Amino acid sequence: MGSVRLLNRRPRSYEMDMCEGPLFWKIIAYSVPLMLTGILQLLYNAADIVVVGRYAGSVALAAVGSTGSLINLITNVFMGLSVGASVVVAQSYGAGSIRDVTTTVHTSITLAGIFGVVVGLLGIIMARPLLHLMGSPDDVIDQAALYMRIYFVGMPGFMLYNFGAAIMRAIGDTRRPLYFLTLSGLVNVVFNLVFVLAFHMTVDGVAWATVISQYLSAVMVLACLIRSSDAIHLDIKRLCIAKDKFIQIVRVGLPAGLQGSLFSISNVLIQSAINSFGSIVMAGNAAAANIEGFVYTSMNALYQAAITFTGQNMGAKKYKRINRITVLCAVIVTSVGLVIGWAAYWLGPVLLRIYSSDPEVIQMGLVRMEIICTTYFLCGVMDMLVGVMRGMGYSIVPMIVSLTGACGLRIVWIYTIFAMDPTLTTLYASYPVTWFVTAVLHFVCFLAVHKKVMRRAAAESLETALE
16 A cells, blocks of 8 residues: 655644755754753763762762663664664655654554563673673672662663654654653652662662653653654554564664674773773773763764754655765764863863762873863764764664774774783773774765665656656
């Protein structure tokens, strides 16, 4: 059966027509709420780290901070599928197909619920064995394992929110997920303080605060989809897994998820190397990495913008706009990365003091920030090019390039360059080197993919003319 076309109407205030008109301010309007949303999402973990660092000591800070790479390792495969859902919804929306959008919405939410339970159980079971494999010190591992097990209790809420928010972003709605996360973020901070200060809990208190916040954000985004009267309306009775949409989501999302998880393997190896320097270095690294996260999530908004803008224009067959989208996103992400990255480094001593008053911890954090914050824009450009290619429906090529250029090269660096000069500076230098190499490779691949898309567009135009 043919798809049902969307009615010609003015987009609602929270939607965005990405296929017509100037792009620059639309990209800005789309990206800024995403940046704020990502920053608020980071505040979940930041609030945990600040509270335990200030009120529970450096060991608790190291315990919470050292779990990030492991949590990403376990969740990234499944979270990559939310990228696939966003691309499929965006392309269907750009093409004007209500039926395809609706089917994708119900398939995506069903998958999110299933994945949330599976990942939650996996994280609870594997927390301590994986921490052992990472070489987590004896004075840290018990609290780290406790934090991870409680954190994964909230995984169904985490998955449902992120899949639901991905659906909303695909139609240009980046504001309402921001509102939901603002409220849940405030709840997280309040419960952190209540559990730690009033009930004298440590890592378990901040973990339960995060779980409560994750379920609250999930309830709000699901309620929004259920109450929606347009193509993204969610009817709980119609939850299902449509085979064709599942295949499309997996085709784009699985390579993205595998890339994220395999990236996490290299980060786990780096975390293991950091662990060998002791709890002071671990604490400084955890605080610095958390600050860097705010830089990364600001740049990541342009990655998501590149996916959605490219996806909608691919669906609408506005192929020539993709070049403009790529150039604008590259300029914006470079500017964001340079300004925020250098600002974070210059303010490093002040920002690190928020996490810990220990001068040694602050100094170890600055060692990392000097190398990574100042070059972080390279990572933003690298990711943005991946976003454009995924928006065009090509996900395997950027996955292979990323795993070879960033993940593979980083592992080689650890076992060669770092092995010959086992210092923190040498270890951290692996990041900018691999970002630069991978960004260059992605640009070459983008040119090849774009040429293929334009060749297909020319063939479609010729076929239409002959008809």
